[in-house]
Amino acid sequence: MSKLLANYCAPSASSSLFDKKVRSSRPEQFTSSLADICKLLQIPLARAATNTSLSFKHVQFNPRQQIYTVGQSFDALYIVNSGFVKTSLPGGAGCEQVLGFPMKGDLLGTDGIHQKKYASNAVALSHCNLVMVPFDVLMCLNKEYPEIELAIYSIMSRDLMRDQIQLNVLGSRNSEVRVARFLISMSERFSHLGYSDKEFKLRMTRKEIASYLGLSLETVSRTLSAFNQLDFIAVDGRSITLRQPQRLKTLRRLPQLKEKTNECLLNGQRAGSRSFAQLSL
Amino acid sequence: MSKLLANYCAPSASSSLFDKKVRSSRPEQFTSSLADICKLLQIPLARAATNTSLSFKHVQFNPRQQIYTVGQSFDALYIVNSGFVKTSLPGGAGCEQVLGFPMKGDLLGTDGIHQKKYASNAVALSHCNLVMVPFDVLMCLNKEYPEIELAIYSIMSRDLMRDQIQLNVLGSRNSEVRVARFLISMSERFSHLGYSDKEFKLRMTRKEIASYLGLSLETVSRTLSAFNQLDFIAVDGRSITLRQPQRLKTLRRLPQLKEKTNECLLNGQRAGSRSFAQLSL
DNA sequence: CGTACGGTTGACGACTCTCAAAACTTGTGG
DNA sequence: CCACAAGTTTTGAGAGTCGTCAACCGTACG
Known part of the structure; x- marks a missing residue:
């Protein structure tokens, strides 16, 4: 010994x-x-x-x-x-x-x-x-x-917990939620290390993010662009700025997708159709 | 102490x-x-x-x-x-x-x-x-x-490895592969416990399988039915019999889905226009 | 300057989700 | 034991998200 x-x-x-x-x-x-x-x-x-x-x-x-x-x-x-x-x-x-x-x-x-x-x-x-x-x-x-x-x-x-949470993310079949939770997760980890939780640079490619999230790289890119247009975040290549982290955290798929006008809920934004890119502008 | x-x-x-x-x-x-x-x-x-x-x-x-x-x-x-x-x-x-x-x-x-x-x-x-x-x-x-x-x-x-493998399954966005790997996994676990690896009874509902695999319960049911029609397995409620485990193990999605003629010809009849690709043994 | 790689955006289609209905099983109480 | 209720499973039809293919742009590099 x-x-x-x-x-x-x-x-x-x-x-x-x-x-x-x-x-x-x-x-x-x-x-x-x-x-x-x-x-x-x-x-x-x-x-x-x-x-x-x-x-x-x-x-x-x-x-x-x-x-x-x-x-x-x-x-x-x-x-x-x-x-x-x-x-x-x-x-x-x-x-x-x-x-x-x-x-x-x-x-x-x-x-x-x-x-x-x-x-x-x-x-x-x-x-x-x-x-x-x-x-x-x-x-x-x-x-x-x-x-x-x-x-x-x-x-x-803790690593087991992380894997379980990631299983949960991959089990939720919704690209926006996956990308949002990825961004929040990165934000929290950077914050935990003493860096800014609002502004950080991703070190991985879109393809790697996509694989991690079980999506295609195009979907990741499109979702980031959508978040950008909604002003949830600002995207510049791999540099990310979180502008409305709360929106990302509370992003959900509403059980009822019927009404297309109701904006008053926790998150609101996501009530209606797929083209929410034009919503808030 | x-x-x-x-x-x-x-x-x-x-x-x-x-x-x-x-x-x-x-x-x-x-x-x-x-x-x-x-x-x-x-x-x-x-x-x-x-x-x-x-x-x-x-x-x-x-x-x-x-x-x-x-x-x-x-x-x-x-x-x-x-x-x-x-x-x-x-x-x-x-x-x-x-x-x-x-x-x-x-x-x-x-x-x-x-x-x-x-x-x-x-x-x-x-x-x-x-x-x-x-x-x-x-x-x-x-x-x-x-x-x-x-x-x-x-x-x-080992549990970490299992979670990682499950992450891999959930990352592969293909219902047939997920269900096939689930069946193989169950087969191996039963076999490891001394039970039959060909014939076993699932203890969980379709809904629980679906959640585990990141699918809807209907997709799980349909995929099992498809495997049943292909004579890969025999399904009777929660009782499963593996008839051609090798087919399940080598089940893949071909990169090119062009050809519509490539049948397995085991059973000939396939409900959908879905092409089951295999790896050669 | 050409090539390679990464990223964005568009069009299209397919896989799978949702909704729905019916058959079947399981549990409960009279 | 039967009847009824509740849950599970199967199957169908339609719709939507997301993957695939493609083109284009920017950057890095030899």
């Missing part, structure tokens, strides 16, 4: 594999302490601060670079320190299914624990800085810091 | 009762040993057999009875010992989103760990016998049996 941990008590040493992935310009961070990781994952673990000997290596990834792929032997989890990631399943006929867009603080690779092989693909959408956490090191850590065990359960539980 | 465990020490732990597989008769089982649970969850944990003092209570549920609901305080996980369960999210306007159909050996309630509140509803579809595993007891157990920790990670990892 301590032998394994000792392998990670090398503050100065850097392996050749590690050097290969280092990018050129920026003063990137190369190691994290246990306390750093807990902070990143938002685990309250006071005792971790006392441990200054343990360090975790960081790995750099360039845009479009694979982090791991389906079937690859599982040996480590990754924590996103900076940058944006896309996870996906190969969809057989060349069309992948996007599973999620992990960002700072998210834990990647947990789907590989069961079969000792990664069950999804992970690829960097931007320049990424990930903390590599070898799984056997993590398992040893838990013996010394039992609180970590609960924390990992909690994180995996 | 041992105080908690002591609460679950049954004075008369009869684990021999468990070895006999009592299915339809009514002498229900009321407790399980640690070894029983590991067997149920398919955790290889030899040392657990030595522990005969620890016992876990069983809980009975009648059809339609709630096991837990969204927002309810989380304190225990449940393992399905017998019966069929449905988990779901409340869909706002009365229409729920079905998340899954746990059956024997599945672990329920893990989505409640993160927020200490259950994040989904669980309801019994049949008479159910569940093993209740108080979460704090589980956490204490892990200190005595560290292998359990990895086992729980593994189970949650």
Whole structure:
């Protein structure tokens, strides 16, 4: 056990594999302490601060670079320190299914624990800085810091919740709701990271959003344009500004589509026909 | 720690009762040993057999009875010992989103760990016998049996994989593929439990299947009827017989829908003008 | 400057949803 | 045991959303 941990008590040493992935310009961070990781994952673990000997290596990834792929032997989890990631399943006929867009603080690779092989693909959408956490090191850590065990359960539980919510989104067969909930979700995640919740830049293509939402890329584009014309949002390529987040949040399909005049409900806007693009202008 | 465990020490732990597989008769089982649970969850944990003092209570549920609901305080996980369960999210306007159909050996309630509140509803579809595993007891157990920790990670990892696969199904916008994959999935799960993989009875309504697959119940019914006419399956209410599982497994939508001549010619008669594309075996 | 890629917009059609009705099953009470 | 009610399932017809195909524009890149 301590032998394994000792392998990670090398503050100065850097392996050749590690050097290969280092990018050129920026003063990137190369190691994290246990306390750093807990902070990143938002685990309250006071005792971790006392441990200054343990360090975790960081790995750099360039845009479009694979982090791991389906079937690859599982040996480590990754924590996103900076940058944006896309996870996906190969969809057989060349069309992948996007599973999620992990960002700072998210834990990647947990789907590989069961079969000792990664069950999804992970690829960097931007320049990424990930903390590599070898799984056997993590398992040893838990013996010394039992609180970590609960924390990992909690994180995996949260990921299960997220998947369930995404299942709910995909189950609602309505493009506007899906896109709206996607925008709100991104807004909340950016807000949670300390960025603006009104103005942000998407890092993924329309095609990737479409796959994530179970739509075609044209429908995503059209829906964004419609929201733009309604002034719910302002779209400029991948830059999004939320102008009326409440409208997006309360967007529903009304059970009764009969009346085409009633605007007084929670949301109102969506009462009548499909061409609501002309409604509010 | 041992105080908690002591609460679950049954004075008369009869684990021999468990070895006999009592299915339809009514002498229900009321407790399980640690070894029983590991067997149920398919955790290889030899040392657990030595522990005969620890016992876990069983809980009975009648059809339609709630096991837990969204927002309810989380304190225990449940393992399905017998019966069929449905988990779901409340869909706002009365229409729920079905998340899954746990059956024997599945672990329920893990989505409640993160927020200490259950994040989904669980309801019994049949008479159910569940093993209740108080979460704090589980956490204490892990200190005595560290292998359990990895086992729980593994189970949650598997559940994450399942959700991801389901996301993939919902992302494929094609009713036939969804229904086919649902049938194959059920077949494999029954087979895995030792039942027939060709002939089984579904415990859920068409409506619940439809919600699970993101379709309307009529589409599910129609697709099953189409499979029936093609002699892929035989449908009799909720009783299903798989006649040509390979056809179901390889069912795809061809990128080009041009040709209208490509018949399977198994049955010749097809209700609609729908072309069923297959992958060659 | 040509190519490739990403994004927008339009036209058209098909898949699937909605509504509706009927056959069938299940549960309840007299 | 039957009758009635309520729910489930099947099937049909029509309509609507969204996917497919296509063209066009802008940007990046060699």
